[in-house]
Amino acid sequence: MATQTVDIAPAVSKFIARTHQLLIGGRWVAPKAGKAFDVFNPATGDVLARCADGQKEDVDAAVAAARKAFESGPWPAMTVSERGKLVWKLADLLEAHLEEFAQLESLDNGKPVAVARVADVPLSVDLLRYMAGWATKIEGDTIPISVPYAPGEKFLAYTLREPVGVVGQIIPWNFPLLMAAWKLGPALAAGCTIVLKPAEQTPLSALRLGDLVCEAGFPDGVVNVVTGFGETAGAPLAAHPGVDKVAFTGSTEVGKLIVKAAAGNLKKVSLELGGKSPNIVYADADLETAIPGAASAIFFNHGQCCCAGSRLFVEKGVFDKVVDGVAAAAKKIKLGPGLNLDTDMGPLVSSEQFERVTGFLDAGRKEGAKAVCGGGSPGGKGYFVQPTVLVDTRPEMKVVREEIFGPVVAAIPFSDPEQLVRDANNTNYGLAAAVWTRDVSKAHRVAAAIRAGTVWINCFNIFDAALPFGGYKESGWGREMGHEVLKNYTEHKAVCVRL
Ligand code: NAI
Numbered sequence: 001m002a003t004q005t006v007d008i009a010p011a012v013s014k015f016i017a018r019t020h021q022l023l024i025g026g027r028w029v030a031p032k033a034g035k036a037f038d039v040f041n042p043a044t045g046d047v048l049a050r051c052a053d054g055q056k057e058d059v060d061a062a063v064a065a066a067r068k069a070f071e072s073g074p075w076p077a078m079t080v081s082e083r084g085k086l087v088w089k090l091a092d093l094l095e096a097h098l099e100e101f102a103q104l105e106s107l108d109n110g111k112p113v114a115v116a117r118v119a120d121v122p123l124s125v126d127l128l129r130y131m132a133g134w135a136t137k138i139e140g141d142t143i144p145i146s147v148p149y150a151p152g153e154k155f156l157a158y159t160l161r162e163p164v165g166v167v168g169q170i171i172p173w174n175f176p177l178l179m180a181a182w183k184l185g186p187a188l189a190a191g192c193t194i195v196l197k198p199a200e201q202t203p204l205s206a207l208r209l210g211d212l213v214c215e216a217g218f219p220d221g222v223v224n225v226v227t228g229f230g231e232t233a234g235a236p237l238a239a240h241p242g243v244d245k246v247a248f249t250g251s252t253e254v255g256k257l258i259v260k261a262a263a264g265n266l267k268k269v270s271l272e273l274g275g276k277s278p279n280i281v282y283a284d285a286d287l288e289t290a291i292p293g294a295a296s297a298i299f300f301n302h303g304q305c306c307c308a309g310s311r312l313f314v315e316k317g318v319f320d321k322v323v324d325g326v327a328a329a330a331k332k333i334k335l336g337p338g339l340n341l342d343t344d345m346g347p348l349v350s351s352e353q354f355e356r357v358t359g360f361l362d363a364g365r366k367e368g369a370k371a372v373c374g375g376g377s378p379g380g381k382g383y384f385v386q387p388t389v390l391v392d393t394r395p396e397m398k399v400v401r402e403e404i405f406g407p408v409v410a411a412i413p414f415s416d417p418e419q420l421v422r423d424a425n426n427t428n429y430g431l432a433a434a435v436w437t438r439d440v441s442k443a444h445r446v447a448a449a450i451r452a453g454t455v456w457i458n459c460f461n462i463f464d465a466a467l468p469f470g471g472y473k474e475s476g477w478g479r480e481m482g483h484e485v486l487k488n489y490t491e492h493k494a495v496c497v498r499l
């Protein structure tokens with residue numbers, strides 16, 4: 001059967017070919033230094049687009065525009081209901097352009113368009129709608145106070161949740177649109193103004209979203225988009241004295257740099273960083289669901305998920321069965337360009353990521369790990385890596401300790417349940433984990449014992465706008481999504497009145 005390929009929509013081709021600029025103060029402007037950089041199609045390695053190479057002076061202009069929009073003009077004067085309606089409108093516009101965004105995301109990031117259609121874009125729409133609803137529900141408290149040194153006096157005390165101010169948001173390339181939505185949605189609902197820096201690998205959907213922000217009618221300067229590299233655009237944003245808060249998603253290494261950069265004006269920081277998530281399959285699990293679940297835990301989005309189930313712990317009695325099952329699933333995965341409708345797995349996002357992941361595979365081999373399936377690149381054009389299951393690993397190996405961020409899982413047998421919990425927690429990360437078992441009390445005991453921000457039981461990669469997501473330990477600070485995320489974007493003010 002001939003492979004069916006999606007015809008690129010004219011709107012997508014037209015958008016990609018345009019001279020991409022920076023969104024600053026409600027207008028598309030050229031970067032001050034006039035430089036641009038190449039954006040690649042990871043399925044071919046060819047140049048897909050050229051984007052504006054924003055620098056410190058562009059970040060300065062964007063922060064100034066965001067400050068102006070925060071302090072004066074229509075945005076701070078708007079009712080919370082009007083604010084919520086704008087966020088909802090943005091969701092509607094995004095939904096109306098679903099196919100266009102799915103194609104853009106597939107071309108830019110490499111993910112199958114079929115996945116972007118059902119996951120990336122609808123999740124972004126849903127997140128924006130969920131956050132739109134919060135705009136009218138960000139409440140303070142009234143607090144009974146006693147004031148022991150003022151006997152006989154009465155006070156009324158209450159708290160206000162106010163927008164934290166100008167927010168710098170730096171996002172990665174694994175879910176370019178969804179990460180933009182995770183960041184913009186709550187910050188807008190809270191009344192902040194924003195300078196968004198998308199990843200240099202995948203800036204296109206954030207730029208297109210910038211068009212929709214303008215179309216939705218957000219006042220000028222509420223959302224600014226500056227494309228560019230981490231060191232030249234991200235770093236000045238993180239360090240900027242005019243930024244009140246920085247929200248970052250990406251590597252733990254850069255997360256630590258963000259913290260240092262933020263120290264200058266002690267801006268607030270939230271971080272959603274890496275992971276090395278344990279996925280635990282007990283012998284009493286329903287293997288019919290646990291095996292495909294374990295495969296998709298690592299292979300979804302080509303393993304380029306911060307929460308990827310990259311350490312697969314399997315109870316000894318069923319180890320071979322589970323490993324064989326996951327390897328069989330891996331062998332069935334069809335690699336191909338994201339726009340082919342029969343593609344299960346696209347290329348990795350960049351040549352850098354390709355080198356990184358194949359480097360891990362080489363290191364694993366040298367240290368004595370064995371690939372049951374996959375183990376390298378299929379060759380040819382594009383940044384493709386085969387889905388790989390490693391066995392015979394040891395806890396000190398690089399492939400067991402470090403985040404690979406590719407379709408590579410280390411399968412590890414266990415027998416002693418207490419040692420298992422120690423091994424699962426034996427990582428600097430603490431983002432997510434999963435437990436597969438039919439024993440309800442064991443499932444909850446282990447969920448409590450794992451030091452991670454999310455524990456899935458008999459499932460994996462279940463995300464919802466209402467469910468907080470974030471890391472323990474070096475996986476981050478603060479939470480994304482849910483009403484918990486609003487804490488990232490609000491200051492809490494106590495007001496006290498003598499009556
Ligand atoms: P990265 O952390 O360098 O990039 C993420 C974002 O941070 C991008 O927008 C980038 O331009 C920006 N950035 C980079 N250096 C910066 C700096 N000094 N100051 C401010 N912003 C900066 O991630 P990279 O290099 O693309 O990927 C390397 C590894 O990071 C991956 O292999 C993976 O292990 C991990 N990663 C984790 C992600 C997650 O969701 N937790 C997402 C992307 C990468």
Ligand code: MG
Nearest residue numbers: 230250251254
């Ligand atoms: Mg980097």
